Amino acid sequence: PSAIGTTTYRPNYTPVTFGAIAGRAVGEVLFDPIRRTPMHEWHVENGAAFEDVGQWKRPWYYPLPGEDREMAVSRECLATRHSVGILDASTLGKIEITGRDAAELLDRIYTNAWKSLPVGRCRYGLMLGEDGMVMDDGVTSRLSEHRYLMTTTTSGAAHVLNWLERWLQTEWPELEVFLTSVTDRWSVTSIAGPKSRELLESLSEGIDLSPEALPFMSFCEGWVAGIAARVFRISFSGEVAYEINVSADQGLSLWRAVMEAGKLFGITPYGTDAMHVLRAEKGYVIVGQDTDGSVTPIDLGMDWIVSKKKDFIGKRSLFRADTARDNRKQLVGLKTEDSTVVLPEGAQLVNGFSSSRPVPMVGHVTSSYFSATLEHSIALA
Secondary structure (H helix, E strand, O other), X not given: OOOXXXXXXXXXXXXXXXXXXXXXXXXXXXXXXXXXXXXXXXXXXOOOEEEEEOOXXXXXXXXXXXXXXXXXXXXXXXXXXXXXXXXXXXXXXXXXXXXXXXXXXXXHHEOOXXXXXXXXXXXXXXXXXXXXXXXXXXXEEEEEOOEEEEEEOXXXXXXXXXXXXXXXXXXXXXXXXXXXXXXXXXXXXXXEOOOHHHHHHHHEEOOOOOOOOOOOOEEEXXXXXXXXXXXXXXXXXXXOEEEEEEEHHHHHHHHHHHHHHHHHHOOXXXXXXXHHHHHHHHOOOOOOOOOOOOOOOXXXXXXXXXXXXXXOXXXXXXHXXXXXXXXXXXXXXXXXXXXXXXXXXXOEEEOOOOOOOOOOEEEEOOEEEEEOOOOEEEEEO
16 A cells, blocks of 8 residues: 555546637737727738737828839829828827826926916927936827827827826825826827818818817817817928827718818828828927837937926936946938938948958938938938
8 A cells, every 4th residue: 555655536537628718809809909980991901911009900001003112102292291191190009097196297208398388288298217218208288177089109198197096006106197098098180281271271160170179189069070079289390280189980981071172282101101201291200110228318419308497207318327427329310422322221330441450330210211301301319
């Protein structure tokens, strides 16, 4: 008996494969969920090429028969500069911030001041990590005295929400602030170009779109194509532009209505590729492309947005020896000697030719495109 040992009692079992206990949603849906905007159906119908931005499928460009990517993007850019372009911007993160201390939270999170922002106005904001490096950016609007709508980058939405919750719950529990993710609640149709105001006026009811009534970085509420909407006058292209926010279930209807009315103005849908070119022509940065976690606002030439009067997350780190030194890399614009040569993104920049190796590196290309408007390649580095 001693050789046999003690019996260990276990419940009866039958081997079961993992496939048998998996949910009905398997494959990409399970491991890498895909998110689509309310207008996705229209984009597919009209031949859009897509790119993945975070978990979202975003229209990259809209090629016409016989067009390659470069031709399509150039056409979209020129149409937006000369008439009107339309962009699906629904994927931008949206966080509603309410409570009597909402402005105080924004003051602590963003590098610039927020308590003085009037109701009905919008302001661009930059937020830093505790190390003083650029973390995210976006436009925040004051909907009422204690209610704000914050927008974030598409891929940074969840991180920013968690970041705000962390500070509220662990460091600033005394603040009366409530956060709600409303990214999926709102569909956003953005129109840009010299004819955008005229197009929107043809669809609007109860909205005065004159520059005096709706100046840059402000918003109003009314009806667009018979749909209740918030209209923000915000631009990421350098053109007169409007972002029309409607309930997500009305997003496709609004998009179709704008496209139909826009035929009179030569409306052209454009994707993220053209959006990147348009913003680079104006020198606007994209967090995560022109920044890499080691870039401060001063490196970007954005010291104008860094308050000297108030405290904010990351401010102390801006005065460390490394972040305050004079020889840090600075964001600059580049124009190639050969107008047709588009520099590879990530390419190393050197200061002149040298026969010695290794050649000292002075920077790298962060964004690079061919600008159909300028008929020349451009880059940021």
